[in-house]
Amino acid sequence: MRVNESRRRMFVLVEMVDTVRIPPWQFERKLNDSIAEELNKKLANKVVYNVGLCICLFDITKLEDAYVFPGDGASHTKVHFRYVVFHPFLDEILIGKIKGCSPEGVHGFFDDILIPPESLQQPAKFDETEQVWVWEYETEEGAHDLYMDTGEEIRFRVVDESFVDTSPTGPSSAEAASASEELPKKEAPYTLVGSISEPGLGLLSWWTSN
DSSP, X not given: OEEEEEEXXXXXXXXXXXEEEEOGGGTTSOHHHHXXXXXXHHHXXXXXXXXXXXXXXXXXXXXXXXXXXXXXXXXXEEEEEEEEEEOOOTTOEEEEEOOEEETTEEEOSSTTEEEOGGGSSSSEEEXXXXXXXXXXXXXXXEEEEEEEOTTOEEEEEEEEEEEOOOOOOOOOHHHHHHTTTOOOOOOOSEEEEEEOOSTTOEEGGGSOOO
């Protein structure tokens, strides 16, 4: 698959080229409709390495000749298309909803967005009972606890990203020998690290003027 990018804030319009297989029972449908369905089956909600999280097909820009190979009644068509992908800039400001909190930090609108404790508004503490992070906001009247509850809207800066190639590989002899003993920890293919440690960042309700 070949990829080209055109950025529009946190979403990227990515030019891709791929060969799409259409089975014979779909020949009665419009070719573009069948190809669009197959591309979304393959890519939607999947991470493409070093590209981002695929959202949906934007359009099909070119269809090359279709081929049917011996022993396979399906058609194979080389397709040029554009796909909407979630891949924000580093230092870009995003707004989303808190999905949850853990001792590791605040989790963004999907699990693999994390704001670690050192990147929260300080001083901060983790409330074990409520399972939320709390900003101990200092005022002249003393400290006020501002809770980062699940579902609250939060504004944060993207400070780091990480892609991991999770393509399947054959096990080495050592891995094969220990496979029955323990399963390897599954790594997220795409993670973002955020920060709210500056004025104006954090829960939207903190900065709303009365």
